[in-house]
Amino acid sequence: MTDLNKMFNPDSVAIVGASNSEGKVGYIIVNNMINDGFKGNIYPINPKDDEIQGLKAYKNVSDLPEVPDLVIVSIPSVLVNPVVEECGEFGVKNMVVITAGFKEIGGDGVERENQLVALGEKYGINIIGPNSLGITDSHTPLNASFSQIMPPEGNIAFISQSGAMMVAIIDWSVTSGIGFSKIISLGNKAGTTEIELIEYLSYDDETAVVICYLESITEDDDFVRTLRKVSYKKPVIILKSGSSSAGAEAASSHTGALAGSDIAFDTAFKQSGVFRVTTMDELFDVGLAFSKCPLPTGRNLAIITNAGGGGVLSVDAMERYNLDLVKFDEKTNARLKEAVPEEGSIKNPIDVLGDAPVIRYKESLEAVLDSDDVDGLVVMVCPTASADADGIADALVEGASGFDKPVIAVNMGGPIFENANDVLRDNGIPTYVFPETAVKVFDYLARFAAVQDRNYDDPVGELDDVDKEAVEEIFAKVKAEERDTLLGSEAYAVAEAYGIEAAPIKLATSAEEAGQLAEEMEFPVVLKIASDKILHKSDIGGVKVGIQSKEEAEEVFEEIMANAKKAHPDIVPNGVEVQKMMDSGIEVLVGMVRDSQFGPMIAFGMGGVLVNLLEDVSFKLAKGLTTDEIAEQMESTKVMGLLKGFRGEAPGDIEAVKSAIIRIAKLTLDFPEISELDINPIFVYEKGSSALDIKIKLA
Amino acid sequence: MTDLNKMFNPDSVAIVGASNSEGKVGYIIVNNMINDGFKGNIYPINPKDDEIQGLKAYKNVSDLPEVPDLVIVSIPSVLVNPVVEECGEFGVKNMVVITAGFKEIGGDGVERENQLVALGEKYGINIIGPNSLGITDSHTPLNASFSQIMPPEGNIAFISQSGAMMVAIIDWSVTSGIGFSKIISLGNKAGTTEIELIEYLSYDDETAVVICYLESITEDDDFVRTLRKVSYKKPVIILKSGSSSAGAEAASSHTGALAGSDIAFDTAFKQSGVFRVTTMDELFDVGLAFSKCPLPTGRNLAIITNAGGGGVLSVDAMERYNLDLVKFDEKTNARLKEAVPEEGSIKNPIDVLGDAPVIRYKESLEAVLDSDDVDGLVVMVCPTASADADGIADALVEGASGFDKPVIAVNMGGPIFENANDVLRDNGIPTYVFPETAVKVFDYLARFAAVQDRNYDDPVGELDDVDKEAVEEIFAKVKAEERDTLLGSEAYAVAEAYGIEAAPIKLATSAEEAGQLAEEMEFPVVLKIASDKILHKSDIGGVKVGIQSKEEAEEVFEEIMANAKKAHPDIVPNGVEVQKMMDSGIEVLVGMVRDSQFGPMIAFGMGGVLVNLLEDVSFKLAKGLTTDEIAEQMESTKVMGLLKGFRGEAPGDIEAVKSAIIRIAKLTLDFPEISELDINPIFVYEKGSSALDIKIKLA
Missing domain, CATH: 3.30.1490.20 (ATP-grasp fold, A domain)
Structure with a gap:
């Protein structure tokens, strides 16, 4: 694994291109380094000035009295590579290249970037960038970035492939209650990749959750297996923009036509155990939850509300996310009966009524959290005339502290809850305005617990009876x-x-x-x-x-x-x-379409002449494919209903289908020259199966 | 149509249960009436005190010197009906009953509510409530509610079946830039229904959009046709909770209302032309857009951004919502080429680059809005070092003012945009933090334009060759x-x-x-x-x-x-x-299930033995069914691919299927005793069709 420790916790930092002219990038960075709390040595590098913002300046990195742990570069693009070479010779191991004008401008820039990569490899330098806005670490603290605001401290690591959006998020975070351990602007990610960074962050004690805005995924020989090593330890949430064109490539085959443009990313993320979200809101809502909450051990959620309507909305959302509405046991019921007046409801969702005083919230939430059947709790407060926002927040903090279960607050309103929201977030309770969001983030918390329980075997790798x-x-x-x-x-x-x-x-x-x-x-x-x-x-x-x-x-x-x-x-x-000529059986399809980035994707679904009309198909990447994933793939299709025996008809041999999937995965991994493979139909019998029509195309 | 004008614009208001004790509901309401700007006569009614909060008090409504336009009632539940009777005799036409303790508590309460309804009918009184938190009208102005904050003025009418959530929204609106024309707490809606209110609001000049939080829909003999009359004039957005079976349970325990099955609601809303949303966020995001924007005439959206990433996210969202990414014509291209440097992008999404000055935004947006191909525009600003948030906001306001097209701002950040957001919203430009939201609301704007173009014919009603x-x-x-x-x-x-x-x-x-x-x-x-x-x-x-x-x-x-x-x-x-024995054809199913609230729902889909496995079926309500809706229903199924001729096979007689749908709609409307009807399969031939197996069950 790449050692990035000194990148984020350097004892000394040199800024090449340091400047005394306000507004210049080289000025802002030195200014940030000085004023945002960095405790180590700061070395401005500038060929002309002897002093930069009150610090002794040096002409070259190699003039420094020590090898700096980190070098930030912000100079014209044509000068960058010579500096990197100099740094390499001098023994520098970590650099952030702010300068733009590389691959993103095409032409010369591409060549310049290739040289930069080569230099990094030659000298073993970790390079973030070029075209990066820099990095921040709020625990070191280190603001080696362009951002004029030091992001609020917290335990969310944010990796962004867009610099402008990184700045936006830093500004937005000030009002959102989000706090960061590290923020990393990837730039062109010519050197250090998002995958290396995610892996490094999974060992970072100051980071509870990694959230990423990515526009591309770096080619990695074994993306799925690499990320699995991270995702069972720490939640990784990715907003991946843009669509892959890979799926569309082989549209001539049935399978190719069925594979949507985005399906490879979706499948790769799912099999990696990382969470894919589709909007910025979701990225930060979910990030906030992971940054605050202990993990639930199951999907049983309880709701306490002082507005019946909020309870109903929560239950609606729970159904969308397939969460379980706990039924309380007798002991809990008895305690709730004590706490909640008769006109309320002690059935989940618990309605403590609009006139609920603090004590009613407190007793209810303790009764609920004390139940072993409850994996998590959403507490909702509407600002009714008698609702004491601050008092309820305190009760929540106190009540929740005794239990290692996620408690999520919904404070439905604005100014009334300003203080309560601060108190709650400072004490491990994320807060949201609307109940649907709270339910959604609990679903993510519970799904992460399930990711940790995953079983990664390798049925494809174990196959040895092939010729x-x-x-x-x-x-x-x-x-x-x-x-x-x-x-x-x-x-x-x-x-x-x-x-x-x-x-x-x-x-x-x-x-x-x-x-x-x-x-x-x-x-x-x-x-x-x-x-x-x-x-x-x-x-x-x-x-x-x-x-x-x-x-x-x-x-x-x-x-x-x-x-x-x-x-x-x-x-x-x-x-x-x-x-x-074979007896007919249940018709299924197994096929393969090759994604240029992730390799073979195996399709399974309903077979026959109506394949492309019914579109009953599910995909998995062959690389790293597990037994559980095959089962999941099959379960997500409708034809599985036929294989299980539909309305009294004979079932099909499910094991025979699994074997076919594993063997086709093996075949297409062994032979990258197979560009398309389509078996449609496979007749599945009560015992065994038979592939009828096999189409194989070579690249 | 119910005349509710004096309910919201009364010249005189009596408050029965007016009080001098701070904290009491009867105190808060009088206080709100006095302090939130009401200009007419306020008559506190109280049997004991002669003066309430400085106003002359009366013992009875009938003692008043005039018949008040509106009477608010907040007294113990057992006293309510006698007061309503008294009001009726005195000639009162509009009442809001705040008092709880009616249907929602069961037992006696149900009887009390029935009497209340009967009294309202007897005297022709419009009654909002009981169990309402009151109503507000920010243009009158009138705060005849329990809410301690007068909601900000605006043109959104908000109808809420949950009082607590109404209060929450009022508090939240202070920070969200949302403004209201009227807020109505429905309570038990024993008298005036949400449907009457929506109809009334469609004629209200101060209301641009009606948004509703509803837990049930009042039974109405012709829900679809009633709402169609509204929805082609004014956007109506409904968050209907209790969609899940579990949620429905909670809804009935809370309001005593009967929640219907969800597919019936979905279908009824769609056919009515109202928009259904699933979360509170969406309700207000969409409401804000309609409250600010002119309507687009099509689905062609342009994007201007200073961060490439934001452009990509917008395009991703556009794909999800099936919006069209405009390709600019030559004239527009030429103007954009002038405005945007070469390193940017003048292809939609337009990237004006992170260093974009105000003038670059201004010239780009004017070039784009001037193009006839563009129906709407999203302008995104990331707070880069050179981004002038306020200057860009001014440019947006100025630039957009010359065109009757929706312009939506995405100001990605927090404090930096506080002033800009105010300026924009005050000038008809809704603002959001993230690009996905802006794209989503544009979809709604465009969909409303399509609703207005709908053609409501009545093929079922026109049928006369039946016996x-x-x-x-x-x-x-x-x-x-x-x-x-x-x-x-x-x-x-x-x-x-x-x-x-x-x-x-x-x-x-x-x-x-x-x-x-x-x-x-x-x-x-x-x-x-x-x-x-x-x-x-x-x-x-x-x-x-x-x-x-x-x-x-x-x-x-x-x-x-x-x-x-x-x-x-x-x-x-x-x-x-x-x-x-018939020749076989393309197998389709046409069936009917009867919803207790909305009547017959006609199902169409793929027929045959696998019907319940493939679930390729679409529903429409028979009541008010139009020709276009039947086409839409058929298009939304996969079997339609077979009817159109799949892969060189003969097509099916689509008109014959339409005729079957219309005739089955007619049959099931004519005979309410048909509880279930199933035709599976109908063989569809190139010419004509033949129903093979018809099952009809009577109630």
Whole structure:
């Protein structure tokens, strides 16, 4: 793991481009370093001035009396790389490059950025940027940034790929009750990536939660596995803007058409255990909750409110998020009966009524938190004439302190709650204005607890009964013939080599061979013209089903070859394929579409001719695929209802389908040259399955 | 329409239960009336004191020198009805009953509320409440409420079924930039309903948008048609809680109101042209937009931003809301090229860069608004070092004022924008913190423009070729036989009477008749035992398909009757039904479920045995159903893809399906005793259709 400790906790910082001219970036940064509490040595570097803002200035980094732990660079872009080289020679290990004019401007800038990356690698320097607005650490404290406000202290680490939005958030945080451990402006992330930073932050004791605004994900050979190591320890919440174009690439296959443009990111995040949000509001609402709350151990939520309407809205939201409305046990009921007057409600959501005094809130919340059935609590206050906002806040803080359970406040109003909100947030209780938000963030808290319980096995990696060489040979032959699409018989051979149950297809190049192959299979068989160039095989008389004898097969061979010749005199077919006719079963589809960033994505769903109409399909990345994820993938489709036995019909062999998914994941990971794979349908029987139509395309 | 003018603009107001004791409701209301600017006469009514808060008090309403335009009642519940009676005799026409202790407490309270309603009807009094927190009108001005804060003035009318949440919103509005024309606490809405209020507000010049928090919808004979009259004039936004079954429970325990099933509400709101939102945030975000903006004429949105990231987030949100990212024409491009430096982007979203001065914003926004292709504009400002928040706000106000198009500001930050936000909101530009919200509210603005363009015809009402008497006769017979389920032959006769194309089914009570009926149809036919008591007809040998001749039909009749007798010696079947076997077609389902509040809901979707697995179905209320809505209903299903001709297959007769929907709507509206109706499948052919299996159940 990249050691970024001295990046954020340096004992000494040099600012290259330090300036005495107010308003200049080099001025602001030195000013921030001096005034925002940094306790170590600050070294302004400037070729002209001897003193910068009262500090002794140096002409070069290499003139310094010590190797600085961190160097900030804000000089014209053409001068940056020589400085990085100098720093490297001098032994600097951490740099933040503020200067813009690199990859983002194209042309020269791209080359300049490549050189910067090379220098970083050569000298082992961690480089944040270029085109970064800098970094802050409120615990060090360190404001090595462009931001004129030092962000409020807290335990949220915020990584932003947009500098302007980082500044916006810092300003907004002042009124939102959000506090930060570190803020990092990624810039072009030429050196240190968001993935390295997230990994580093997962070990940072001052950070409880990592929230990210990202416009791209850095290519990483094993994104999912890397982030899993983090996400089971610490919540990571990502707002990823922009859509991936990868999914659309292979739209010619069924699977490709089904994969939406954004599905690869969605799937990758889900399998990594990080949370994806879709709006800025959500990013910070959820971040705030994780920064304050202990984690729940389940999804049982209780609600206390002084307005019935708020209770109803909460329950509506709970249903949207699939949370459980606790039913209180007798002991809790008895305590609540003591606390709440009869006209109220002691059934969850608890209605303490509009005239509720502080003591009624306090007794109710203690009764509820004391129950083992309750995993978390939302307490809502409407500013009725008798509501004592501050008193209730104090009661909440006191009451909640005795329990290691998340308590979330909804203070529905404005100025009345200003002080109460401060008190609550300072004491580990996040507050929101509306009940729906509180319920939503509890869902995230509970989902993180579930992420921690995940079981990461590796059924694909454990597979060893596959014949890789056989497939290599087939592919070599296909490539040698300058084809990109496998014949049915070749695809069958590939399936066979990887243990995927399929209906046998063999290629016959003579009538005699056709007869022989047909006899080796069980009758009836199908004969089909074999050529990747003839697309509408049925239309030209190239397919004949229900063949019952050796003799018939021999005859039909000649017939089909003649039909093909007549229709396409210019095409020389590979022969005629003989396929065993299978009993029909439940029709499913398993396919693969390859994402340029995350590799093979395996599709599972309802099969048959209506695949693209019904769109009953679910995707998982092959890399890192676990047994639980396959089960989840299957459960999220409607065809699973058929496999379980729909309305008294026979069920399908679910294990056989799982095996097919695992084997196709293995095959497509082993062979990056497979650009598309579609099996539709697979007939699933009560015992076993059979792939009917396998399409494999090579890149 | 109910005349509520003097309710909100009274010249004189009496407060029954007026008090000199601080903290009492009767004190607060008089205090609010005096201090929040009411200009008419205020008459405190109190049996004991001669003076209340400096005003002459009267013992009874009937002692007053004039008939007050409005009477507020806040006295013990048992005393309320006598006062209402007194008011009625005296000629009072508008009352607000603050007092609680009516339907919501059950028992006596229910009876008390019934009496109150009866008195209101007897004397023609508009009664808001009981159990209301009162009403406010910031233009009159009138604070006839419990709220200690007079809500800020504006043009949003807010109707709330929860008093506590009303108070919360008033407090919150102080910081949110929201202003109100009227705020109405509905209470138990025993008298004046939310529907009457919405209708009244649609004519109120001081109200630009009506927003409602509702826990139930008052039963109204023609909800959809009533609200349509409003919603094409003025936007109505409703947060209806209690959508979940669990939420509905809480709602009934709280207000005593009956919450309907959620799909009925969804459908009713959609067909009414009102907007349903799911969270409080959304209710006010959208309300703010309508209160400030002119309406767009289309869905083409332009974005100007000084942070690339914000542009990307906006575009992501636009994709979610199906909005169109305008491509600028050459003229606009040329103007933008002048305004924006090369490193920026003049392609939508326009990136004016982090260093954008005010003039760059101003020129860009004028160029964009001047283009006829642009229906609306979102302008985003991140507080970069060079961003002049106030200057940009002024430029926005000035620039936008020349165009009748919605301009929405995103000021991403906190304190820096405090003044700018005030300036913008005061000048018709709503402001939000995050870009996603701005995009979302524009979607609502554009959707309202579409609501105004709706075409409300009445294809169901225009239908006149139906034979109602024939159906009455059939139902009478079924009821006489004490059955609730129609036989197939009866259901066919009903379909025939209403012009629904169906496969003929006739009942034979003898072998001879069976043969004759079969011959009258075309062969082949099916014979099926006719009895509503025999459920699994095939299992007992009660069904025989593919019958090809008269003789065969006669034989099979006897065979089926014998099988039935053997299996169920105690059941006397009605006979054997003869049905014509139809060619198969595209299978669709048309059905009806009856909502207790909104009447028949017509379902359309994919038919066949997998109906409940695929859940490809869409609902519309039969009442007020329009041609466009039927088209919309069909378009929202996947089976529509089959009807349009899927992958080269023959299309289905869409007009035939529409006709079936209209006729089933008519049938189920004409006969409220039909509790359930299911036709699955209807075979749809290239020309025409045929209902195969029609199930009709009577209540």
